Amino acid sequence: MSPRRPRPTLKDLATRLGISETAASFALNGRPGVSEQTRERVLALAEELQFAPNHAARTLSGITSMTVGFVLTRDVQEFGMESFYLRLLTGAQSVLSSRGYGLLFQMTRSVDDELAVLRRWNRERRVEGVIISDLRRGDPRPAFLRDLGLPAVLAGGPDPKRLLPAVTVDDGAAMRLLVEHLQETGCRRLAYVSGPAELLHVHRRIGAFRKAAAGVLASPGVVHTDYSESDGLEATRRLIASADRPDALVFDNEVLAVAGVRALRTAGLLDEISVVSCEDSAICVALQPSLTAVRRDPTVFGEAVARRLLQLVDGPDRSAPADGAERSAGSARSDRSDRSARSDRSARSVKADIEAQQPTLVVRESSPQR
Amino acid sequence: MSPRRPRPTLKDLATRLGISETAASFALNGRPGVSEQTRERVLALAEELQFAPNHAARTLSGITSMTVGFVLTRDVQEFGMESFYLRLLTGAQSVLSSRGYGLLFQMTRSVDDELAVLRRWNRERRVEGVIISDLRRGDPRPAFLRDLGLPAVLAGGPDPKRLLPAVTVDDGAAMRLLVEHLQETGCRRLAYVSGPAELLHVHRRIGAFRKAAAGVLASPGVVHTDYSESDGLEATRRLIASADRPDALVFDNEVLAVAGVRALRTAGLLDEISVVSCEDSAICVALQPSLTAVRRDPTVFGEAVARRLLQLVDGPDRSAPADGAERSAGSARSDRSDRSARSDRSARSVKADIEAQQPTLVVRESSPQR
DNA sequence: CTGAAAGCGCTTACAG
DNA sequence: CTGAAAGCGCTTACAG
Numbered sequence: 001m002s003p004r005r006p007r008p009t010l011k012d013l014a015t016r017l018g019i020s021e022t023a024a025s026f027a028l029n030g031r032p033g034v035s036e037q038t039r040e041r042v043l044a045l046a047e048e049l050q051f052a053p054n055h056a057a058r059t060l061s062g063i064t065s066m067t068v069g070f071v072l073t074r075d076v077q078e079f080g081m082e083s084f085y086l087r088l089l090t091g092a093q094s095v096l097s098s099r100g101y102g103l104l105f106q107m108t109r110s111v112d113d114e115l116a117v118l119r120r121w122n123r124e125r126r127v128e129g130v131i132i133s134d135l136r137r138g139d140p141r142p143a144f145l146r147d148l149g150l151p152a153v154l155a156g157g158p159d160p161k162r163l164l165p166a167v168t169v170d171d172g173a174a175m176r177l178l179v180e181h182l183q184e185t186g187c188r189r190l191a192y193v194s195g196p197a198e199l200l201h202v203h204r205r206i207g208a209f210r211k212a213a214a215g216v217l218a219s220p221g222v223v224h225t226d227y228s229e230s231d232g233l234e235a236t237r238r239l240i241a242s243a244d245r246p247d248a249l250v251f252d253n254e255v256l257a258v259a260g261v262r263a264l265r266t267a268g269l270l271d272e273i274s275v276v277s278c279e280d281s282a283i284c285v286a287l288q289p290s291l292t293a294v295r296r297d298p299t300v301f302g303e304a305v306a307r308r309l310l311q312l313v314d315g316p317d318r319s320a321p322a323d324g325a326e327r328s329a330g331s332a333r334s335d336r337s338d339r340s341a342r343s344d345r346s347a348r349s350v351k352a353d354i355e356a357q358q359p360t361l362v363v364r365e366s367s368p369q370r
Numbered sequence: 371m372s373p374r375r376p377r378p379t380l381k382d383l384a385t386r387l388g389i390s391e392t393a394a395s396f397a398l399n400g401r402p403g404v405s406e407q408t409r410e411r412v413l414a415l416a417e418e419l420q421f422a423p424n425h426a427a428r429t430l431s432g433i434t435s436m437t438v439g440f441v442l443t444r445d446v447q448e449f450g451m452e453s454f455y456l457r458l459l460t461g462a463q464s465v466l467s468s469r470g471y472g473l474l475f476q477m478t479r480s481v482d483d484e485l486a487v488l489r490r491w492n493r494e495r496r497v498e499g500v501i502i503s504d505l506r507r508g509d510p511r512p513a514f515l516r517d518l519g520l521p522a523v524l525a526g527g528p529d530p531k532r533l534l535p536a537v538t539v540d541d542g543a544a545m546r547l548l549v550e551h552l553q554e555t556g557c558r559r560l561a562y563v564s565g566p567a568e569l570l571h572v573h574r575r576i577g578a579f580r581k582a583a584a585g586v587l588a589s590p591g592v593v594h595t596d597y598s599e600s601d602g603l604e605a606t607r608r609l610i611a612s613a614d615r616p617d618a619l620v621f622d623n624e625v626l627a628v629a630g631v632r633a634l635r636t637a638g639l640l641d642e643i644s645v646v647s648c649e650d651s652a653i654c655v656a657l658q659p660s661l662t663a664v665r666r667d668p669t670v671f672g673e674a675v676a677r678r679l680l681q682l683v684d685g686p687d688r689s690a691p692a693d694g695a696e697r698s699a700g701s702a703r704s705d706r707s708d709r710s711a712r713s714d715r716s717a718r719s720v721k722a723d724i725e726a727q728q729p730t731l732v733v734r735e736s737s738p739q740r
Numbered sequence: 741c742t743g744a745a746a747g748c749g750c751t752t753a754c755a756g
Numbered sequence: 757c758t759g760a761a762a763g764c765g766c767t768t769a770c771a772g
Contacts, residue, residue, distance in 0.1 A: 007493055007495065050489070050493060051493070052490055052493035052494050053494065054430070054494060054495050055426075055429075055435075055494035055495060055496045056425075056426045056427075056428075056429035056430040056435065056495065057426075057430050058426075059425075059426035060424070060426040060427050060430050065425075065426065067474075074460070083453065085456060086455060086456040086459075089456075089475070090444070090477060093475065093476060093477050094477070097476055097477075097478075097487075102474050102476070102496070103474065103475050103476065104437075104472050104473065104474055104475075105459070105463065105473050105474075105475045106463060106467055106472070106473065107460060107463050107464070107467075108467075117467075119420070120422055123377055123420060123421070123422035124422050124423065124424060124425035125377065125424050125425060125426065126425045126472070255652070258652070258656040261656075262656075282625070282628070282653065283652060283653050283656055286628040286631075286632075286653055286656070286657055287656055287657070287658070288657070288658035
């Protein structure tokens with residue numbers, strides 16, 4: 001009937017030491033107003049009893065929930081992109097946990113479902129902020145989150161109305177590297193096999209690609225796919241069957257690139273057409289021929305995203321001990337007025353998009369010197 | 371100063387309707403004791419005000435936190451295995467969210483760090499149960515979790531002392547399929563390139579492999595690696611340089627298999643030695659030659675794991691609406707004595723390991739008929 | 741430096 | 757069917 005492992009409460013600590021809960025709380029949270037001796041006794045007993053404050057009780061008292069959320073709407077286009085998302089998650093996770101934050105993770109089937117999840121998390125006061133990604137044309141999420149006043153960071157951008165702070169990658173630089181490389185290896189007619197037209201980052205990349213190619217090469221062809229392998233196959237087939245066949249194919253990610261290589265192999269054109277992937281991964285190395293690819297470490301990217309979010313949620317960087325019992329209150333203050341202060345701050349800093357890192361180009365067999 | 375988006379509280383609802391908080395709470399939670407008319411008025415206003423109960427307050431009142439945790443200790447061996455883990459996560463996630471549970475996800479660097487996280491989550495009463503994986507020799511986690519009384523499921527097994535319920539895969543069947551296939555295609559001397567000796571599932575697979583091969587083939591060689599590509603390369607090189615060179619290589623996962631293929635290609639032995647991977651993934655298809663592989667859907671596996679955990683935590687299956695405001699209390703009751711009851715139940719059912727699915731073998735170019 | 745008390749927002753016996 | 761009240765376990769003005 002009684003719990004197998006009754007956890008000690010703050011009151012237990014206080015009673016056993018003959019002090020008030022206030023004193024115990026202050027001692028644990030590193031606040032002034034307790035004698036050094038008392039503080040040490042409290043800390044020692046907390047250690048001995050393996051005390052950690054009840055999370056719900058802390059949260060209810062107005063302290064932050066020490067949790068951020070990450071919702072990911074998965075559909076066709078993310079199939080095969082596991083590598084990118086898990087590494088993004090890894091990076092975000094490492095920053096969050098080093099600052100004592102938990103990550104609530106959920107995948108949804110549609111943007112509408114995602115809105116419902118965000119709404120619920122906000123209403124339940126379950127998270128302090130959220131990470132979102134893959135904005136679509138006319139995406140309701142930025143305005144929705146701004147109206148909610150819930151701190152949020154857009155992983156990858158772009159946010160056309162700049163309602164949300166975003167962490168982006170420098171597609172311009174990536175595309176310049178890539179076009180320059182193809183040009184140097186003797187390619188003259190490029191084509192770009194891209195993702196779904198409704199994804200905003202797809203548009204941004206296409207724009208960057210066109211801009212990089214402008215003036216250097218004939219205006220390159222661009223085709224859209226739904227990021228599926230079959231669409232990639234089909235698109236490649238069409239491109240290589242066209243009148244002025246391209247001498248280099250640029251694929252928006254490695255899933256498409258794999259499909260493209262297969263199509264080229266079938267057509268016996270692997271030696272004549274260079275292939276480049278805008279996303280590097282193990283598969284680019286393993287493939288035969290190995291694929292030249294743009295590399296940007298998704299882990300580093302995830303770290304930047306998490307750091308940006310914590311900046312909105314929790315102020316500038318401060319490291320936090322892993323164990324809750326040792327957590328200092330200084331890093332955890334927040335009440336309802338704080339929340340609104342935070343969203344004001346985020347509103348003021350919308351322009352401060354961050355570029356997580358400079359992309360590089362890894363040259364492999366698929367784009368030989370001609 | 372005032373919150374930008376003050377969320378309505380239960381008291382707000384009650385006041386505006388001129389009823390007690392009790393009545394409002396009962397109405398929202400689908401409990402008897404409210405007139406149908408009152409219930410409808412409450413529900414309507416809740417909908418209108420976009421009310422959702424404060425999560426911390428609910429949790430603090432003894433209701434479940436509606437959260438489970440997943441800790442993953444990542445080190446060498448998981449590099450390149452992104453696909454498996456993200457799909458596991460996807461599967462678990464889909465079951466959990468369909469039942470209204472949140473997933474708190476954290477990666478750690480070592481088992482010790484993982485223990486610290488589990489301890490803290492438990493003390494803070496932050497989760498109702500946890501998923502763990504990749505048990506090592508002498509792993510402290512099962513005993514630790516049992517002592518904590520925290521419901522837990524081991525993804526993948528095996529748990530030698532059977533302290534934890536596990537969801538496993540039928541390695542025996544997988545290895546029989548595989549050995550049989552290799553035998554039929556004319557292979558006689560197998561070798562197995564495996565993972566780190568300290569991982570228990572590595573041992574189980576090796577055992578299953580030896581058993582499947584026994585009586586059919588000469589006793590096969592087994593070598594360990596740390597799951598890294600370089601180790602895989604090295605191991606393969608050694609095997610193919612040995613006196614009686616194997617005519618088929620079995621790799622414990624696709625990362626090792628990729629390394630193996632590379633080594634064989636370098637040695638010019640790709641046509642003479644069959645290659646099989648015990649883990650299927652996009653890379654097995656993309657590779658040249660494409661790899662014959664054992665397939666078990668990690669998503670389905672993750673679903674089974676989550677279902678097993680919810681069974682311990684929350685009783686038999688019941689679907690829950692996505693929106694908190696409509697959540698019925700029937701599926702959410704639990705207090706401290708419940709928690710101990712739950713762990714008793716888990717203690718009683720340790721033997722009920724589940725096999726998530728039957729593995730199949732996908733035959734591709736890498737194991738041709740001889 | 742210390743303590744008694746109120747409050748966070750729910751749930752739930754208990755008494756009408 | 758309904759309501760007043762206590763309680764979950766913390767934090768934090770406020771008064772000594």
